[in-house]
Amino acid sequence: MVRVGEIQCKTIMGRSGIGSVEYAINPYLGCQHGCVYCYAKFMGRWGGHVGEEWGSFVDVKVNALERLRAEAARKRRDVVLLSSVTDPYQPLERERRLTRGCLEILLERQFPVSILTKSDLVLRDVDLIRELESCEVGFTLTAYDDSVRESFEPGASTVGARLDALRRLSDEGITTWAFLGPMLPHLSEEGLEELLNELTGSVSHVIVDRLNVKSGIMSRVSHVLYERYPDTQPLFKSALSKGSGYYSRLKREVAEMCRLRGIPCNFVY
Ligand code: SF4
Numbered sequence: 701m702v703r704v705g706e707i708q709c710k711t712i713m714g715r716s717g718i719g720s721v722e723y724a725i726n727p728y729l730g731c732q733h734g735c736v737y738c739y740a741k742f743m744g745r746w747g748g749h750v751g752e753e754w755g756s757f758v759d760v761k762v763n764a765l766e767r768l769r770a771e772a773a774r775k776r777r778d779v780v781l782l783s784s785v786t787d788p789y790q791p792l793e794r795e796r797r798l799t800r801g802c803l804e805i806l807l808e809r810q811f812p813v814s815i816l817t818k819s820d821l822v823l824r825d826v827d828l829i830r831e832l833e834s835c836e837v838g839f840t841l842t843a844y845d846d847s848v849r850e851s852f853e854p855g856a857s858t859v860g861a862r863l864d865a866l867r868r869l870s871d872e873g874i875t876t877w878a879f880l881g882p883m884l885p886h887l888s889e890e891g892l893e894e895l896l897n898e899l900t901g902s903v904s905h906v907i908v909d910r911l912n913v914k915s916g917i918m919s920r921v922s923h924v925l926y927e928r929y930p931d932t933q934p935l936f937k938s939a940l941s942k943g944s945g946y947y948s949r950l951k952r953e954v955a956e957m958c959r960l961r962g963i964p965c966n967f968v969y
Contacts, residue, residue, distance in 0.1 A: 701756075702732050703758075704757075704759075704760065704792065705758070705759040705760070706759065706762045707729065707759040708761070708763050709763060709764060709767055710767075711771065712761065712767040712768045712771060713725055713768060716784060717784075718781065718784065720814075722776075722778035722779050722780070723775070723780045723781065724781045724783060724785075725764075725768065725780055725782050725788075725802055726784060726785050726786045726788075727760075727764045727782075727783070727786070727793075727796075727798035727799055727802060728759065728760060728761065728783075728786045728788075728790065728792065729743060729746065729747045729758070729759040730743070730744065730747065730749070730755075730758040731754070731755065731758065731785075731786045731855075732755060732787075732790040732855045733755065733787050733790055733818055733819075733856040734753075734754060734755020734756070734853075734854050735755075735852060735853045735854075735856070736851070736852045736920045736924050737842075737852060737884070737911060737917050737921055738754055738755075739912065739915045740785035741917070742915075742916075744757070747759050754920075755854070755855060758786075758790070758792055761798065764798050764801070764802065765798065765802065765805065768802055768805050769805050772805055773809075777810070777811055777812070778811070779811075779813070779814055780806055780811050780812070781815075781816065782799060782802060782813060782814070783816070787817055787818055787856070788802075788815065788816075789817045789820075789822045790855065791819075791855065793819075794821060800825055803828040803829070803832075804828060806832070807828055810832065812835070813829075813832055813834070813835045814835070814838070815829075815836070816838045816839075817837070817838075817839060817840070818839065818840050818856035818857060818862065819857045820857045820861040822837060822865060822869070823868060823869070826868075829869075829872075830874065835874065836874070836875040836876065836877060836904075837866075837869050837874055837875070838876070838879050838907075839863075839865065839876070839879070840880075840881070841859065841862060841879070841895060842881065842883070843859070843884065843887055843888050843890065843891070843895075844859060844891030844892065844898075845891055846858050846859045846860065848884070848887050848888070848890070851924050851928050852884065852921075852924060863898050866878070866899070866902045866903065867902045870901075870902040875904055876903050877903045877905050878899050878903045878906045878907075879906070880895075880906055880908045881907070881910070881911075881968075882909050882910060882911040883910055883911065883947075883954075884936070885911070885940060886935050886939065887929065887932060889950070892954070896957050896961055897961070900961045903963065905963065905965065906958060906963055906964075906966075907965075907966050908954055908965065908966070908967050908968070909968045910947045911940065922937075925937075947969060954967075955967075
């Protein structure tokens, strides 16, 4: 059960801090997808959610659209990311429609938009996405096996639903891409060739990242490994140890798999 609160935000269109995008909009604080490896869980501190499980609360920024209308009117037109520390299409968006409202405002001034999600709810907004002169939609995929998705991304759309949504957006002529990350040692490798086969022809490129163990997420990850993947746990941990060479090997192999399929591929590690 997710606790839903309402908050006022001071600003909504902040500097993203990410190279290729100027602004980031996060209409919600917290994320129902509750990914075990989420790097954004530190956000709980800002809303007074210290000690609360990430994924168990969401605060709706009720004045987000009012703020955005004011901020978009005076900001230089540049790329806006939806979103950086929440999922803009988490289940609550179906009812609260803040992401849709943000798209409507961004569309008025034709801000270029980059959407990153793990939810097929993005399909609801195809009408607006189509009208933007520049809009790309990225889907995060960490594994092909949906039981891994269920273990690590319990609230997000299934792998099949994401792949289907990617295909449908691509068929609509919308630029789509896939973020393969964080690659979970050994678990993400299972079915990786099949995953790339499914992406072939639907995505313009893929971006691949490793699991970042510096962000304080290992206790949550270890708990899931202990409960669900006891046999993989030692291999998983050894892959993350300094000097293991695991991610270097993975990089070479993924690069080759992508090359064979004609998928442009970039690594952010
Ligand atoms: S979807 Fe993104 S923001 Fe939401 S819990 Fe997962 S990793 Fe975090």
